Amino acid sequence: DQQVKQNSPSLSVQEGRISILNCDYTNSMFDYFLWYKKYPAEGPTFLISISSIKDKNEDGRFTVFLNKSAKHLSLHIVPSQPGDSAVYFCAASKSTDKLIFGTGTRLQVFP
């Protein structure tokens, strides 16, 4: 039972343009959502989070949008840079309960 899904396994974007990574979830009890970035053979690093009381959170080039009615969140990266190339995981939790991760989307930013 995959409670958090990232339906696009990969995404290719030109440098300078916007990258949009999508994530869907099924559990309406989730109230905290996070995005992590992961390079090969390394642990994930935290990028940005959003609580269910908000619908948008912005941090520099990264913005996360939450649509609770659609049980959907997205991460926007603008402008995209080659260093952003990595695997991005969304994660969700109920309060401070365990994090449930999506399957990941491999982003490649080309010059």
Place this chain on the structure above:
Amino acid sequence: GAVVSQHPSRVICKSGTSVKIECRSLDFQATTMFWYRQFPKQSLMLMATSNEGSKATYEQGVEKDKFLINHASLTLSTLTVTSAHPEDSSFYICSARPRDPRSGANVLTFGAGSRLTVL
């Protein structure tokens, strides 16, 4: 910022042997640590939650006798893969939640991971 150190980063062992992986929170105390496993091109799957001073909570389908977890202090958790077999080969990642909720209630800090290869 919070740092989690995981050791060893890579280990190769023979089938039937046991392997211990350590996870340390370097600059904060972690009442709770989590162990994840990642197969190639797949998601991070939570294996177990360890709480300092008490038994670990294992996810469904994870053999507690094969994957022994000990969280003896606020800065150290260990995962021991007992009698390892080739199917246990995977990337194991630990994470810790800072004790101070002001750090961000559910922002986990991850270790760099340990690649286990069982021959």
